[in-house]
Amino acid sequence: MTQPQHVGVIGLGAMGAGIARTLRNRGFHVHVCDVKPGAAEAFAKEGGSAWANPAEVAAAAPVVVSVVVNAAQTEGVLFGDNGAAAAMKPGSTFIMCSTVDPNWSIALEGKLAAQGVHYIDGPISGGAAKAASGQMTMMTSAKPEAYAAANHVLDAMAGKVYRLGDAAGAGSKVKIINQLLAGVHIAVAAEAMALGLREGVDAAALYEVITNSAGNSWMFENRMAHVIAGDYTPLSAVDIFVKDLGLVLDTARASKFPLPLAATAHQMFMQASTAGFAREDDSAVIKIFPGIELPKAKGAA
Template structure:
């Protein structure tokens, strides 16, 4: 059976890994990124670069969008002025796979909008980080109509280690993703709080990290993000402002049904404080910088 031709829009930390994985798995890959030279650098090892999303969409059976948010996804599909986007160039029966973290209601509406154009839609947020994307081990939280799964299922399975099929229409994938982000954001915030307390109390940071990562208080986020703090390296793998956005989506969703989320709300305020303090574009572990009276380890960047 011939594999679908795949277009990848957005070659950031996750998108580049997805494109690499699909290429390694034998798919014909087309790529597009708004940053000059990024797509050309990727295709040096195989694939075809395109200057815009419409050109990519015209030659792709499945278009995978790996951009930051709903607004960027709208731009990918319909252009900044409502013209020149991927949607108008996609052939009827093609499939759009949306990998961003968005409001679930927005995803439901986008499915209807693309279905009206004769296009399939997969609500498919992703998780796992850049390394797992590049090794084909990331997680996808998907929901879609059966015909969309039929068209894009091979691509989904080719780009991720775990593909969860959570419903027969858009929305459930995005709901599960924002719940994941609730946990991720709270875990990062409390990991930073714990490390900050240790520093304030004069505990050796490296020793604290060693003990916690071998004790019951550990979490994946503590182990991963506090390593960034120890290295003094706040190069953004996932920026502070990502959690300003994602925890905001969590709270908006809960607010609609008057459901209380006290820990998520506190974590959101911590990321908001870090963002407004000037750390918006730094790695999300930089939320530790909001705590007063501590001296952070130094590395590539001075804390």
């Protein structure tokens, strides 16, 4: 009987937990850790190994997948107390799945290469459900030797793996362009729904019509369903788009490239965040619009 291959997953949030389960279901022995007490142990009860910190995960697995929020958390995973970098053996591979500044990702590739560790710039998209079913999208770029070491993990994690270049940076550039579209689509979907509510249109009827008409988008269909349900449980929080659209604008600003729609959407998410909705689902950006009555969750007073 073939022994399972070992892989590490650091970060068991909505996306990371789905990735870890997918890898386990596809025959890998998955080593996990998370800052949230009990998260790793809960995962390991159904198979896999729970560890206390990234260094222990890196010591146990030749490929480590990092699924944390941003560059600062990734730095902590690698170089903080009990960080993974010091425990990674030459020839091992670090897959970075966060949305980050492309230039930061390029620099990280060089830093890890200096200690003989392969690096894959591999942001992800698709949401928690697709991560859990192995159908998410990965936008990757890496040196050929990094792909050679970890292609089996990439193909097991995701339904679509785009290989966009032979060095870090291209994956992160494509991801922030995706986030530009995602953030603008959510913001304009909220604006459209808010106008409908202001004008007295039935929210459910508006949703039904738009999702069967030319004005629909994946984000309208997905996020406005949260508004209709009155459920702002964060699958992707408002502050994620404060960060991601900020990265988009920083990248464009460096080359003096205008992004008027992205800038407006960023301001909308900033307004929602400062109004107290930072940790709610990103569809809560609709709450910035005045004079509308939002649908309530079932059972809510």
